[in-house]
Amino acid sequence: xxxxxxxxxxxxxxxxxxxxxxxxxxxxxxxxxxxxxxxxxxxxxxxxxxxxxxxxxxxxxxxxxxxxxxxxxxxxxxxxxxxxxxxxxxxxxxxxxxxxxxxxxxxxxxxxxxxxxxxxxxxxxxxxxxxxxxxxxxxxx
Numbered sequence: 001x002x003x004x005x006x007x008x009x010x011x012x013x014x015x016x017x018x019x020x021x022x023x024x025x026x027x028x029x030x031x032x033x034x035x036x037x038x039x040x041x042x043x044x045x046x047x048x049x050x051x052x053x054x055x056x057x058x059x060x061x062x063x064x065x066x067x068x069x070x071x072x073x074x075x076x077x078x079x080x081x082x083x084x085x086x087x088x089x090x091x092x093x094x095x096x097x098x099x100x101x102x103x104x105x106x107x108x109x110x111x112x113x114x115x116x117x118x119x120x121x122x123x124x125x126x127x128x129x130x131x132x133x134x135x136x137x138x139x140x141x
Contacts, residue, residue: 004043005045006043006044006045006048006050007048008048008049010043011048011049011050012050013050013051013052013053013121014052014053014138015052015053015054015055015132015135015136015137015138016035016052016053016054016055016137016138016139016140016141017054017055017056017057017130017137017138017139017140018031018032018054018055018056018057018139018140019057019058019128020056020057020058020059020061020062020101021058021061021062022061022063023062023063024062024063024064024065025062025063025064025100025101025104026104028056028062028101028104029101029104029105029107029108030108031140032054032056032101032105032108032122032140033105033108033109033118035051035052035054035140035141036051036052036054036105036109036118036119036121036122037051037109037110037114037118038050038051038052040141049114049117049118051118051121052121053121053122053123053132053135053137054121054122054123054140055123055124055125055130055132055137056098056101056122056123056124056125057125057127057128057129057130058125058126058127058128059097059098059100059101059124059125059126060093060097060126060127062097062100062101064089068089069088069089069090069093070088070089070090071088072088072089073086073087073088073089074086074087074088074089074092074103097126098124098125098126101124102119102122102124105119105122106119
C-alpha cells in the first residue's frame with residue numbers, strides 16, 4: 001500500500017459559510033481553522049495548501065463565556081519603549097467585531113509559511129450579508 005501525496009495542481013478550494021450568531025468564539029475558531037487548513041478533507045497533506053474559503057457572518061453576535069469580555073486582554077507592541085497597547089475583548093468587539101474572530105482563528109492556525117495564505121481565505125462580516133453569493137457557499141460541516 002502506498003502513501004498518497006497530494007500535488008499542488010490537484011487542489012480545489014471550495015467555499016463555506018458559517019453563522020457566528022450564538023456560537024462560542026473558541027469552538028467557532030477551531031472549526032474554521034480546520035477548514036482553512038484543509039484537515040477536513042481525506043486528501044490533506046501537511047505541506048500543501050488545500051484548505052477552503054470560509055465566510056463568517058454575524059461576527060458581532062459571537063459569545064464568550066464567563067467574565068471573558070472584561071478579563072480577556074489582547075496585547076500589541078509598537079516596538080518602541082512604552083509602546084505596549086492593551087485592549088479588552090469588549091473594547092475590540094465594540095470597535096471591530098470582525099477582528100475578534102480573525103484573531104481567534106489566527107491563534108488556532110500553526111505558525112508557518114502557510115498561515116497568512118490560509119488567513120487570506122477567511123472573510124468575516126459583521127452583518128448577515130456578504131459579497132460572495134456568486135461562489136455559492138455551502139454550510140460549514
